[in-house]
Amino acid sequence: MNAPTQLAHVTPEIRQRPAPPALIDALKSRFGAQFSEAMAVREQHGRDESAFTTVPPPAGVVFAESTQDVQDAVALCAQHKVPVIPYGVGSSLEGHLLAVQGGISIDLMRMNQVLAVNAEDLTVTVQPGVTRKQLNDEIKSTGLFFPIDPGADATLGGMSATRASGTNAVRYGTMRENVLALEVVTAQGEAIRTGTRARKSSAGYDLTRLFVGSEGTLGVITEITLRLYPLPEAVSAAICSFPSIADAVNTVIQTIQLGVPIARVELIDANSVRAVNQHSKLSLREEPMLLMEFHGSPASVKEQAETVQEIARDHQGADFEWADTPEERTRLWTARHNAYFAAVQSRPGCRCITTDTCVPISRLADALLDSVAEADASGIPYFLVGHVGDGNFHMGYLIDPDSDDERTRAERLNHQVVARALALGGTCTGEHGVGLHKMGFLVDEAGAGAVAMMRTIKQALDPDNIMNPGKVFAV
Amino acid sequence: MNAPTQLAHVTPEIRQRPAPPALIDALKSRFGAQFSEAMAVREQHGRDESAFTTVPPPAGVVFAESTQDVQDAVALCAQHKVPVIPYGVGSSLEGHLLAVQGGISIDLMRMNQVLAVNAEDLTVTVQPGVTRKQLNDEIKSTGLFFPIDPGADATLGGMSATRASGTNAVRYGTMRENVLALEVVTAQGEAIRTGTRARKSSAGYDLTRLFVGSEGTLGVITEITLRLYPLPEAVSAAICSFPSIADAVNTVIQTIQLGVPIARVELIDANSVRAVNQHSKLSLREEPMLLMEFHGSPASVKEQAETVQEIARDHQGADFEWADTPEERTRLWTARHNAYFAAVQSRPGCRCITTDTCVPISRLADALLDSVAEADASGIPYFLVGHVGDGNFHMGYLIDPDSDDERTRAERLNHQVVARALALGGTCTGEHGVGLHKMGFLVDEAGAGAVAMMRTIKQALDPDNIMNPGKVFAV
Numbered sequence: 050m051n052a053p054t055q056l057a058h059v060t061p062e063i064r065q066r067p068a069p070p071a072l073i074d075a076l077k078s079r080f081g082a083q084f085s086e087a088m089a090v091r092e093q094h095g096r097d098e099s100a101f102t103t104v105p106p107p108a109g110v111v112f113a114e115s116t117q118d119v120q121d122a123v124a125l126c127a128q129h130k131v132p133v134i135p136y137g138v139g140s141s142l143e144g145h146l147l148a149v150q151g152g153i154s155i156d157l158m159r160m161n162q163v164l165a166v167n168a169e170d171l172t173v174t175v176q177p178g179v180t181r182k183q184l185n186d187e188i189k190s191t192g193l194f195f196p197i198d199p200g201a202d203a204t205l206g207g208m209s210a211t212r213a214s215g216t217n218a219v220r221y222g223t224m225r226e227n228v229l230a231l232e233v234v235t236a237q238g239e240a241i242r243t244g245t246r247a248r249k250s251s252a253g254y255d256l257t258r259l260f261v262g263s264e265g266t267l268g269v270i271t272e273i274t275l276r277l278y279p280l281p282e283a284v285s286a287a288i289c290s291f292p293s294i295a296d297a298v299n300t301v302i303q304t305i306q307l308g309v310p311i312a313r314v315e316l317i318d319a320n321s322v323r324a325v326n327q328h329s330k331l332s333l334r335e336e337p338m339l340l341m342e343f344h345g346s347p348a349s350v351k352e353q354a355e356t357v358q359e360i361a362r363d364h365q366g367a368d369f370e371w372a373d374t375p376e377e378r379t380r381l382w383t384a385r386h387n388a389y390f391a392a393v394q395s396r397p398g399c400r401c402i403t404t405d406t407c408v409p410i411s412r413l414a415d416a417l418l419d420s421v422a423e424a425d426a427s428g429i430p431y432f433l434v435g436h437v438g439d440g441n442f443h444m445g446y447l448i449d450p451d452s453d454d455e456r457t458r459a460e461r462l463n464h465q466v467v468a469r470a471l472a473l474g475g476t477c478t479g480e481h482g483v484g485l486h487k488m489g490f491l492v493d494e495a496g497a498g499a500v501a502m503m504r505t506i507k508q509a510l511d512p513d514n515i516m517n518p519g520k521v522f523a524v
Numbered sequence: 525m526n527a528p529t530q531l532a533h534v535t536p537e538i539r540q541r542p543a544p545p546a547l548i549d550a551l552k553s554r555f556g557a558q559f560s561e562a563m564a565v566r567e568q569h570g571r572d573e574s575a576f577t578t579v580p581p582p583a584g585v586v587f588a589e590s591t592q593d594v595q596d597a598v599a600l601c602a603q604h605k606v607p608v609i610p611y612g613v614g615s616s617l618e619g620h621l622l623a624v625q626g627g628i629s630i631d632l633m634r635m636n637q638v639l640a641v642n643a644e645d646l647t648v649t650v651q652p653g654v655t656r657k658q659l660n661d662e663i664k665s666t667g668l669f670f671p672i673d674p675g676a677d678a679t680l681g682g683m684s685a686t687r688a689s690g691t692n693a694v695r696y697g698t699m700r701e702n703v704l705a706l707e708v709v710t711a712q713g714e715a716i717r718t719g720t721r722a723r724k725s726s727a728g729y730d731l732t733r734l735f736v737g738s739e740g741t742l743g744v745i746t747e748i749t750l751r752l753y754p755l756p757e758a759v760s761a762a763i764c765s766f767p768s769i770a771d772a773v774n775t776v777i778q779t780i781q782l783g784v785p786i787a788r789v790e791l792i793d794a795n796s797v798r799a800v801n802q803h804s805k806l807s808l809r810e811e812p813m814l815l816m817e818f819h820g821s822p823a824s825v826k827e828q829a830e831t832v833q834e835i836a837r838d839h840q841g842a843d844f845e846w847a848d849t850p851e852e853r854t855r856l857w858t859a860r861h862n863a864y865f866a867a868v869q870s871r872p873g874c875r876c877i878t879t880d881t882c883v884p885i886s887r888l889a890d891a892l893l894d895s896v897a898e899a900d901a902s903g904i905p906y907f908l909v910g911h912v913g914d915g916n917f918h919m920g921y922l923i924d925p926d927s928d929d930e931r932t933r934a935e936r937l938n939h940q941v942v943a944r945a946l947a948l949g950g951t952c953t954g955e956h957g958v959g960l961h962k963m964g965f966l967v968d969e970a971g972a973g974a975v976a977m978m979r980t981i982k983q984a985l986d987p988d989n990i991m992n993p994g995k996v997f998a999v
Contacts, residue, residue: 169781169886212726223724225733226701241973247882248914249698250951251687251737253958253966253996254978258700258733262726279783306644308754349824407722411644439723476725483728491728498716502985503729509984510977521728 061101061144061485062523065151068108072129076109076153079121083112094134094154097141098201100400101485102450107134107148114159116232116240116271122155123269123515124238130513135265137178137204142403143484145211145264149519155269157206163187164272172229172246174274177206184275193277196221196312199480200386206270211482212262216385219305219438220312220344221278223480228261232272236511246274259506264482265517267510281312281344285354286378287369289361290336294318294421294433296364297337298414301437303360305410309353311438313342318421318433321388328391329384334367339437340385341369342378385434392432392445399430399447402459406470407441407479416473417442420466429459441479467493483521491521536576536619536960537998540626543583547604551584551628554596558587569609569629572616573676575875576960577925582609582623589634591707591715591746597630598744598990599713605988610740612653612679617878618959620686620739624994630744632681638662639747647704647721649749652681659750668752671696671787674955675861681745686957687737691860694780694913695787695819696753698955703736707747711986721749734981739957740992742985756787756819760829761853762844764836765811769793769896769908771839772812773889776912778835780885784828786913788817793896793908796863803866804859809842814912815860816844817853860909867907867920874905874922877934881945882916882954891948892917895941904934916954942968958996966996 076084085091086109095106108131111122126133132152139146148154160176163184167173168191175184182202184195199208199215207213209231214223221227230244233256243256260267291297297316304311317325322335341357343350358369372381393401408416417435424431424444435442444466446459467477467490477483477490492500504522508514551559560566561584570581583606586597601608607627614621623629635651638659642648643666650659657677659670674683674690682688684706689698696702705719708731718731735742766772772791779786792800797810816832818825833844847856868876883891892910899906899919910917919941921934942952942965952958952965967975979997982989 167884167886170884171781172884212724212730214724218724222701225724225730226697235973235977239973241977242971243974245946245951245969246884246949247916247945247951247954248885249687249689249693249700249882249916249954251880251953251955251957252951252962252969253737253975254742254981255687255700255730255733255737256970256974256977258730259981262728262730267729279781281783306646306754308756346824346827348827349821352821352823405726407724409642409645409647409721410723411642441722441724470722471720474721476720476722476727478726479722479724480726482726487727494720494727495731496717498710498714499718499731500728502710502716502731505984506729506734506981509980 061149068131075125085110094136097139097146099144100402101144104147107154110154112156119234119269120238132515132518134517135269137207140201140203142481143486145484171277177270214480216313227276230274233268235268236516283347283350285350286342286372289339290334290367292365294337300361300364312344314438315340316435316437320432324391324395325384388434396447400450402446404444404463404466405478405481408470408473408475410440412473413440488523536624543606550600560585572614572621574619575877576619579622582629585629587631594709594744595713607990607993609992610744612682615676615678617956618961620959646752652745654680689955691788702751705749708743710743711991758822758825760825761817761847764814765809765842767840769812775836775839787819789913790815791910791912795907799866799870800859863909871922875925877921879919879938879941880953880956883945883948883950885915887948888915963998
């Protein structure tokens with residue numbers, strides 16, 4: 050594994066490829082009111098949750114209502130070799146949605162139908178604009194649920210495109226494990242299907258998993274078939290405070306090594322707890338804390354919780370505080386999910402630069418504690434949250450967007466976090482994707498040969514480089 | 525989903541691409557005694573467990589001992605545009621190993637080292653010639669195990685290349701879910717790495733899962749990092765006989781729909797039981813039978829088993845017969861794994877044509893019972909085994925290899941099984957791969973557009989078509 054050789058891409062390379070009037074006219078004629086050039090609409094589709102602020106918006110936005118709409122929009126853009134950027138709720142943290150080479154944004158939020166619930170097969174097929182909360186609302190009566198939960202109420206299209214995960218992945222896997230099949234519109238404007246509703250298959254190349262995590266650079270996802278799970282008979286959630294991050298992390302490491310099938314195990318640091326307390330009017334102990342959830346039969350949940358409580362006690366953990374009712378649990382996980390926004394609001398006007406490394410579980414303490422020490426020494430306000438059961442954690446550096454100095458120092462911290470993760474056998478991104486930000490890190494992690502192979506695939510499938518260009522690979 | 529339009533490839537298309545003397549000389553000079561042209565060696569490397577019998581053997585065999593050996597062998601073949609076929613134990617059922625376009629077989633069985641056991645991370649890194657049984661022997665002292673079990677003691681390289689699964693997949697997933705990272709030698713003779721030891725990653729295209737299941741057509745796998753699991757605290761295995769296949773299958777469907785985390789649930793039909801009884805000198809009831817295994821804490825195992833026994837009783841299942849000691853369990857699973865060979869031996873001199881469809885679990889009874897009725901009506905001896913928890917089952921038609929009539933009738937049965945599976949939303953191959961046999965079915969299943977995309981990727985990564993050519997795609 051090479052050590053990182055370059056900083057993250059702090060300033061995206063902007064290479065405008067203008068949308069010619071003939072394309073704009075054709076889009077107007079084909080899409081009528083479903084196409085907009087209004088500056089407010091373009092600006093809304095020209096940003097996301099990343100810290101990049103200086104990229105011009107796309108030339109226009111198509112509000113797709115069907116796969117055919119997507120095919121026609123892509124085909125028109127392909128004729129003119131103009132970029133296409135799929136857009137959902139805009140919750141990317143890595144600049145995926147920014148029009149660094151200009152082009153047309155395809156808004157998929159009107160494609161928000163749950164197309165088929167096959168409860169007896171534990172599968173569901175949705176359009177890409179369905180969000181994870183919407184899906185779980187719509188299938189509530191089936192006794193099933195979709196577990197992947199990245200925090201934001203992201204679309205399932207966006208979650209597929211970035212190979213998202215979040216809380217629950219420690220038990221149920223990520224989008225990689227839970228997408229069974231896709232419909233995709235290619236760079237040529239053709240619709241293809243990958244996969245079937247069978248749980249497993251050896252039928253040819255795994256195009257499904259090639260598109261999962263391809264960040265819009267190979268095609269536009271227009272339909273997704275997902276695995277569902279029976280709602281567990283019993284669910285218990287608990288929080289546990291620790292005197293130090295090390296104690297909390299070591300509790301998690303041992304829990305995973307013992308094979309306890311814990312459904313969620315999230316770490317938030319004292320900074321995050323403080324922000325959450327302020328934001329959500331709570332009075333949690335402002336110490337490092339694990340938030341946990343156990344799924345199973347009543348007996349199994351009890352057994353799991355007792356095992357973890359015992360491990361926690363060995364590491365100076367407090368007694369578990371339980372959240373047993375659905376309402377209490379919702380409050381708990383809402384507080385956890387609000388940690389990001391609570392922390393960002395704790396420094397008015399700031400932008401957040403977020404790290405996303407993931408390491409083998411035994412190296413988690415090494416990776417995390419050194420990162421915390423460096424952040425403490427830097428003086429930059431930060432918070433830490435982590436899907437620690439997977440070895441994945443996020444440092445959020447809260448910077449003044451107008452301060453080049455803070456940005457550079459935060460990026461240097463990020464660089465150190467990534468370098469350490471790679472040296473420990475980990476990855477620069479556990480779940481957010483490469484986007485604009487980690488293109489250098491990707492080369493450091495995967496090596497020039499593997500990245501060259503990715504580029505070869507990209508060039509073969511999208512020879513005019515119109516599908517979300519400038520992401521994953523520089524240029 | 526289209527209905528299948530063509531029969532399976534019964535007779536492989538043979539297009540010899542001769543290995544020029546200059547290549548043979550270069551291989552001799554580079555590899556010395558590690559290269560063989562002996563006819564017995566070539567013939568051994570020119571066949572597998574498939575029913576194809578008429579393909580000439582490869583021109584020579586390289587016994588690779590290192591990644592560098594593989595790189596050099598591939599680079600020499602690439603210079604001469606001569607095919608390369610990776611070879612493990614030869615347990616393919618689909619003709620993957622046959623030299624339909626001539627070329628050089630690369631035997632990987634000397635690359636049989638377990639390179640790194642990272643017990644504290646639940647990962648292991650192995651060379652491709654390590655077999656699954658060898659791996660589990662070597663890690664016995666760690667308290668961990670590798671669950672994927674396709675029956676044959678296949679190599680982990682071959683299992684990765686075919687996206688294998690087998691018993692245990694219902695609980696632990698397939699090679700798709702359990703390969704974390706690979707080292708691969710490309711068609712250009714370069715070694716690249718895909719993935720890391722982190723449990724999850726969003727770092728660029730998922731090359732790991734592109735190579736898993738690529739059947740040697742994109743590169744040669746030279747190193748594999750796998751997930752391991754803690755040995756369950758308690759294991760119980762049981763068999764249960766049923767008056768009909770329908771009763772057994774409906775028991776499985778309900779078990780899966782309820783979310784019981786059963787570790788293994790295998791169906792064998794009365795024909796298989798009869799063959800196993802003869803082969804293994806057992807006296808099992810010659811009725812359809814489920815073989816089950818439960819993993820977990822003692823309490824959880826008891827709970828799971830009670831739930832399934834209750835479901836089985838509702839479907840006329842007999843009382844469970846338990847296999848509680850490790851020795852009894854080994855005997856039980858050995859009998860299950862011997863079902864294939866026992867059945868083949870029940871008709872001396874026969875070859876076996878095996879189906880491998882997998883359907884959504886609610887359609888399993890439809891898919892399976894009609895297939896059994898057709899086989900009964902055909903008069904061709906057959907047996908049925910199934911990883912039914914995944915919706916995957918195998919009909920094995922035992923044909924006289926010299927009888928074109930039997931072969932044609934068996935292929936017609938196979939065709940009907942596949943057509944039905946595709947119509948029910950399933951796949952033509954759950955775990956064996958496409959190989960020479962299912963190239964037509966792949967087009968029926970995935971559609972021309974998706975197969976064209978697979979070919980585009982193949983051509984981009986292997987422009988001279990030297991990596992195991994003639995498999996997955998015709999020509």
